[in-house]
Amino acid sequence: MKFNPKFAKLIKSTRESFLAKRSHTKKLIYWEENHRLRDGPGKALVFIIPTRGCSWAMSQSGGCSICGYLYDNPEQPDFEKIVESFDKIIRESIQDNQVYSIKLFTSGSILDSKEMPRNVLKEILSTLKKYNEIEEVVLESRPEYITEQVLEQIDSNIDISKIEIAIGLESANNKILKDSINKGFLWEDFERVVPRILDKGAKVKAYLLFKPPFISEYDSIVDIMESVEKCVLLDIDTVSINSISIHRGTFLSELFDRRGYRTPWLRSLTYLCKQIKMEFPSLRVICDPVSGGNERGAHNCGDCDRSFIDALKEFTLTQDIVVLNNIQNCSCKSDWKSYLIHEKISNKEVVLP
Ligand code: SF4
Ligand SMILES: [Zn+2]
Numbered sequence: 001m002k003f004n005p006k007f008a009k010l011i012k013s014t015r016e017s018f019l020a021k022r023s024h025t026k027k028l029i030y031w032e033e034n035h036r037l038r039d040g041p042g043k044a045l046v047f048i049i050p051t052r053g054c055s056w057a058m059s060q061s062g063g064c065s066i067c068g069y070l071y072d073n074p075e076q077p078d079f080e081k082i083v084e085s086f087d088k089i090i091r092e093s094i095q096d097n098q099v100y101s102i103k104l105f106t107s108g109s110i111l112d113s114k115e116m117p118r119n120v121l122k123e124i125l126s127t128l129k130k131y132n133e134i135e136e137v138v139l140e141s142r143p144e145y146i147t148e149q150v151l152e153q154i155d156s157n158i159d160i161s162k163i164e165i166a167i168g169l170e171s172a173n174n175k176i177l178k179d180s181i182n183k184g185f186l187w188e189d190f191e192r193v194v195p196r197i198l199d200k201g202a203k204v205k206a207y208l209l210f211k212p213p214f215i216s217e218y219d220s221i222v223d224i225m226e227s228v229e230k231c232v233l234l235d236i237d238t239v240s241i242n243s244i245s246i247h248r249g250t251f252l253s254e255l256f257d258r259r260g261y262r263t264p265w266l267r268s269l270t271y272l273c274k275q276i277k278m279e280f281p282s283l284r285v286i287c288d289p290v291s292g293g294n295e296r297g298a299h300n301c302g303d304c305d306r307s308f309i310d311a312l313k314e315f316t317l318t319q320d321i322v323v324l325n326n327i328q329n330c331s332c333k334s335d336w337k338s339y340l341i342h343e344k345i346s347n348k349e350v351v352l353p
Pocket of ligand 2: 300301331
């Protein structure tokens with residue numbers, strides 16, 4: 001079985017009590033940001049497409065223990081309006097002298113036809129096909145939706161070498177996937193789908209989750225390093241280290257409110273980025289912590305948070321570890337080191353009911 005039914009039941013009960021508070025926003029949200037493309041710095045246009053949301057989160061298994069994206073998705077998406085707004089934004093945003101990555105996020109899986117009708121995906125990709133300035137198009141999806149058929153459809157609508165499929169692997173460790181995240185798929189599912197994507201000519205980005213519930217900061221550092229190594233062996237050229245930010249209405253949020261969880265240190269993220277880049281210099285490493293510097297996101301002592309966040313942003317853009325060595329000194333370094341040791345020692349084995 002790919003998930004732990006008792007854990008799933010706990011997650012589902014939290015989910016149900018929050019679903020009534022869904023925001024039902026139907027507006028296509030987008031923003032522009034600086035971004036590291038494969039060939040160097042450029043711009044990214046990030047779209048949050050208001051589909052009905054993640055099928056795994058809506059399933060009887062409750063979805064992932066850390067994810068509350070579903071509360072922002074409408075029950076009845078308006079695809080006509082989405083396509084119309086998308087075309088207009090692309091037309092008005094793309095500049096001749098720039099290169100772009102277009103990130104298409106749905107807070108779920110864009111390749112799940114229950115979430116995103118195939119004809120709508122086709123229209124969106126056909127719009128993007130018209131612009132030479134667009135060098136990368138990122139599509140987020142769980143592995144089970146990445147079939148030969150869907151890859152062929154993408155290939156017939158756009159130059160597939162521009163496509164990057166971003167998969168929330170989170171960890172290559174099946175115990176973490178089952179008993180900490182409730183991911184609903186295993187490493188083997190991911191491992192099976194990656195060559196299928198690469199053989200078609202598209203790229204893969206793996207999202208790895210730093211510090212899921214019940215895992216100490218130290219153990220998560222070890223897990224990320226092991227997961228990166230396994231991704232590299234699959235010929236993946238980009239990993240994104242996603243640090244936990246606590247979403248309301250999730251199992252993790254309840255754990256946090258009961259003081260059963262401390263959000264990660266920014267120091268651990270800079271440490272990880274350095275280690276990964278030294279070990280795998282040609283790998284593109286992305287790390288831009290959401291809610292960085294806040295109690296519900298990665299933070300240090302408060303005094304040095306800004307300089308760590310800026311250094312991570314700069315590193316993500318330049319891929320140069322020198323920027324991570326130039327961060328201001330702060331006395332919380334020793335607190336971080338002792339925290340790593342003490343949390344690991346005091347972290348009791350959590351036995352699920
Ligand atoms: S993390 Fe991804 S797969 Fe998991 S519930 Fe959220 S959107 Fe779905
Ligand atoms: Zn500090």
